[in-house]
Amino acid sequence: MGSKIDVIAFDADDTLWHNEWVYYEAKQKLIEQLSPEYNPQDIERTLNEIEINNLKYYGYGIKSFGLSLIETAVSVTGGVVSGDEIKKTIKSIKEMLVAEVPLFENARQVLEILSPTFNLMLITKGEFIEQKPKIDRSGLAGYFRYIEIVAEKNSQTYLDILNKINLQPERFLMVGNSLRSDIIPVLEIGGQTVHIPYEDTWFHENQVDPHQEIGFYHEIEDLSQLPGLISGINAGFD
Amino acid sequence: MGSKIDVIAFDADDTLWHNEWVYYEAKQKLIEQLSPEYNPQDIERTLNEIEINNLKYYGYGIKSFGLSLIETAVSVTGGVVSGDEIKKTIKSIKEMLVAEVPLFENARQVLEILSPTFNLMLITKGEFIEQKPKIDRSGLAGYFRYIEIVAEKNSQTYLDILNKINLQPERFLMVGNSLRSDIIPVLEIGGQTVHIPYEDTWFHENQVDPHQEIGFYHEIEDLSQLPGLISGINAGFD
Numbered sequence: 001m002g003s004k005i006d007v008i009a010f011d012a013d014d015t016l017w018h019n020e021w022v023y024y025e026a027k028q029k030l031i032e033q034l035s036p037e038y039n040p041q042d043i044e045r046t047l048n049e050i051e052i053n054n055l056k057y058y059g060y061g062i063k064s065f066g067l068s069l070i071e072t073a074v075s076v077t078g079g080v081v082s083g084d085e086i087k088k089t090i091k092s093i094k095e096m097l098v099a100e101v102p103l104f105e106n107a108r109q110v111l112e113i114l115s116p117t118f119n120l121m122l123i124t125k126g127e128f129i130e131q132k133p134k135i136d137r138s139g140l141a142g143y144f145r146y147i148e149i150v151a152e153k154n155s156q157t158y159l160d161i162l163n164k165i166n167l168q169p170e171r172f173l174m175v176g177n178s179l180r181s182d183i184i185p186v187l188e189i190g191g192q193t194v195h196i197p198y199e200d201t202w203f204h205e206n207q208v209d210p211h212q213e214i215g216f217y218h219e220i221e222d223l224s225q226l227p228g229l230i231s232g233i234n235a236g237f238d
Numbered sequence: 239m240g241s242k243i244d245v246i247a248f249d250a251d252d253t254l255w256h257n258e259w260v261y262y263e264a265k266q267k268l269i270e271q272l273s274p275e276y277n278p279q280d281i282e283r284t285l286n287e288i289e290i291n292n293l294k295y296y297g298y299g300i301k302s303f304g305l306s307l308i309e310t311a312v313s314v315t316g317g318v319v320s321g322d323e324i325k326k327t328i329k330s331i332k333e334m335l336v337a338e339v340p341l342f343e344n345a346r347q348v349l350e351i352l353s354p355t356f357n358l359m360l361i362t363k364g365e366f367i368e369q370k371p372k373i374d375r376s377g378l379a380g381y382f383r384y385i386e387i388v389a390e391k392n393s394q395t396y397l398d399i400l401n402k403i404n405l406q407p408e409r410f411l412m413v414g415n416s417l418r419s420d421i422i423p424v425l426e427i428g429g430q431t432v433h434i435p436y437e438d439t440w441f442h443e444n445q446v447d448p449h450q451e452i453g454f455y456h457e458i459e460d461l462s463q464l465p466g467l468i469s470g471i472n473a474g475f476d
Contacts (some may be wrong), residue, residue: 058335
């Protein structure tokens with residue numbers, strides 16, 4: 001049992017649009033650039049190690065990843081990589097920051113269906129300077145009454161957002177691909193959740209146990225199933 | 239005329255502790271590394287140009303500056319800079335991110351004086367991953383009832399903060415070194431302000447006209463003058 005839903009919040013990256021691909025492409029470019037002289041698997045392993053080691057300095061996001069790409073080029077080549085090669089990686093980083101935002105097939109249609117009935121919210125994790133332009137480029141901003149760009153998605157983050165709009169948690173439903181960021185913290189504060197797994201979600205985002213005693217958890221395969229699910233939930237209270 | 243003050247908010251960088259110096263030092267390291275082969279003035283001019291050009295991609299902060307430092311090394315050397323040289327710049331960037339946080343001489347003492355009487359707030363602009371560790375390293379976090387890390391300091395930012403704590407603007411006083419970020423937007427919403435100019439504040443932060451028709455503006459030379467100023471303001475309402 002839940003409550004009738006007032007506000008539906010969506011995660012953005014890999015929930016409404018594809019995002020992981022920009023990281024994948026930039027990594028592939030570096031590998032192509034340095035191979036066959038350097039082994040692709042070595043490059044990939046070194047990048048993973050450097051990325052994890054740099055998290056404590058840089059955190060997440062494209063600039064952090066970009067600095068790790070450059071460090072990888074230096075490390076893999078034993079310091080002989082040239083400035084001209086580094087220049088290509090700097091170009092990749094800038095391309096990532098202005099890349100197109102490929103919407104999920106049903107994203108616009110689903111927002112179109114839901115926006116007349118519900119207050120829609122977008123809650124995305126990351127730096128303002130990286131997330132805001134993507135939201136603008138997505139063309140979806142107009143569907144959202146509220147847009148929140150947050151540094152972390154933990155239960156306090158969601159509580160702060162609900163306090164700001166003066167909403168009870170059980171009338172709030174969060175839709176997203178990450179158990180760690182979109183689902184667990186919302187369940188913890190008594191909100192409702194819809195999990196839509198994304199094939200390529202980075203392993204770190206899903207290293208948690210989804211089974212919780214409190215809250216309301218749903219899982220669907222595809223965004224297009226969301227309007228049906230929600231009218232099912234709300235119908236119980238008419 | 240104002241109102242009795244309830245909450246005193248402080249900017250952090252170059253208001254409570256020195257911050258500009260980490261940028262200066264990293265720049266000097268690059269100049270030393272590349273000179274005398276490359277002209278220091280050319281390096282500095284190139285860096286300035288690249289930084290300004292990159293703002294639209296990267297925004298502000300240490301990682302952004304770091305990527306511009308690397309691009310400068312590539313550009314100034316016409317692409318012949320080696321990976322080993324780039325490695326030194328990557329090291330500089332990481333050093334910036336974990337640099338000590340040198341407090342202003344009177345910072346701790348002033349917070350010690352004010353914290354029993356007022357609710358103190360810290361409002362700092364920047365990325366969470368860059369600002370949070372500095373706040374922790376400063377050793378000052380314990381004085382603040384509220385700590386806010388924000389992407390932009392505009393009037394909406396301040397309104398949102400005041401709404402969250404349910405405070406009337408005239409009972410809010412903001413202390414900071416930047417007219418653009420700490421003073422003007424607070425005056426615009428009817429808050430009180432104390433400007434403490436910092437010698438090295440980046441020109442972009444002070445390219446505004448401080449003369450406003452509304453609000454309450456004070457200027458002091460040094461943090462140590464703040465408790466006296468505030469008891470003067472509040473005495474009028476006893």
